[in-house]
Amino acid sequence: MLVYALQVAFGLFSLALLMNIIRLIRGPSLPDRILTLDTIYINSLALLILLGIWHDTAFYFEAALLIAMLGFIGTIAAAKFLLRGDLIE
Amino acid sequence: MTELPVWADWVISFFIILGASFAFIGSLGLLRLPDFMARLHAPTKNTTLGVGGVIIGSILYFSTTDGLSLHELLIAVFLFLTAPISAHLLAKAGLHLELELSENTRDFRTKPEQYSDKDD
Amino acid sequence: MSKLVPAPWWSLFLLAFWLLLQNKVSVGATLLGLVLAIIIPLYTLRARDYRTTLHHPLLGVQYFFILLGDIIVSNFNIAAIILRPRKSIKPALIEFPLAISGSVPITILASTISLTPGTISAELGRDGRSILIHALNVDDPEATIQQIKQRYERRLKEIFQC
Structure with a gap:
């Protein structure tokens, strides 16, 4: 059962990433694109966790945690840049 | 993958499918909703909870196969703490850039200048 | 006590975070976690410019x-x-x-x-x-x-x- 569930989940997350990429290309504004990049980060870290279950290994955990942290910092930095036109005040 | 007890198999599958469906709906919302402020709702809520479901599945899987494993909780806690913050900053950026709102948005602000970021 | 552990909730959070990151509870990890949970709040306390108390x-x-x-x-x-x-x-x-x-x-x-x-x-x-x-x-x-x-x-x- 878990094998099929994982395959379905892989499919759903890949479709989600595909829709994100459409939104990334269509825009229309910069905040939209930043939001989409944030969503892409979160979806890919979920894919990494699923891959960890698939291969039965905990090694992907650190990578997923790092993606979560870097994704957050990146989103904040980009949003701050849009707000101020400057990163460090 | 190692063999699992039947109940664990079903419970883990349930959480993973639930999480994946939520993340899918979140991205669908990102694609479908009409304006930026509305689109902000979908990824912050649905995608975050979707990853939460996947993480619960992962915790259950590793806890049943090789001993208690809770470190995935760190990712979940981190995501739930940071999702509102990035949403807030992006909403601020959207207001600041005065992005177009969809035509059926109603504005109940009595003093819009209270919320503008301009320094004039 | 309050001089050594100025923010007890915060120290507890740091210790729990450290143990979760290790994903196992052993004597060594707990000791190192305790040291970190005491040192980090002492070192960064001045950067906290808000005061708040949890009443309930x-x-x-x-x-x-x-x-x-x-x-x-x-x-x-x-x-x-x-x-x-x-x-x-x-x-x-x-x-x-x-x-x-x-x-x-x-x-x-x-x-x-x-x-x-x-x-x-x-x-x-x-x-x-x-x-x-x-x-x-x-x-x-x-x-x-x-x-x-x-x-x-x-x-x-x-x-x-x-």
Whole structure:
């Protein structure tokens, strides 16, 4: 059962990433694109966790945690840049 | 993958499918909703909870196969703490850039200048 | 004691975080975690420019579980809104008058608003007395404000006594 569930989940997350990429290309504004990049980060870290279950290994955990942290910092930095036109005040 | 007890198999599958469906709906919302402020709702809520479901599945899987494993909780806690913050900053950026709102948005602000970021 | 451990909750959080990161509880990991949990607050305490005290920790736990339930409900709500035709949603910008003060309670309230059904906190007013909320689908803005006041703000006021 878990094998099929994982395959379905892989499919759903890949479709989600595909829709994100459409939104990334269509825009229309910069905040939209930043939001989409944030969503892409979160979806890919979920894919990494699923891959960890698939291969039965905990090694992907650190990578997923790092993606979560870097994704957050990146989103904040980009949003701050849009707000101020400057990163460090 | 190692063999699992039947109940664990079903419970883990349930959480993973639930999480994946939520993340899918979140991205669908990102694609479908009409304006930026509305689109902000979908990824912050649905995608975050979707990853939460996947993480619960992962915790259950590793806890049943090789001993208690809770470190995935760190990712979940981190995501739930940071999702509102990035949403807030992006909403601020959207207001600041005065992005177009969809035509059926109603504005109940009595003093819009209270919320503008301009320094004039 | 209070000189060595100036922020006990924070130290406890750091220790729990460290042990979760190790993913096992051993004597060595716990000792190193204890050392870190004492040193890091001492070193970074000066950077904390806010003071806050938790008056009712138990109510805080209750608040956490209410929030968890509401997050799940809110996800079904948003999912239903996303799957329905896009012309039929009624977004609105609402001003929410704040009755609480202090940076930590307001931050928690704003995060709560962002995580719960159909609302996102977009901006804090310049005077710090109101929050601008974007709601995805509302008929009656007054009802939304009352719901947030009754459900979350009242509890936060009780927890932090502000």
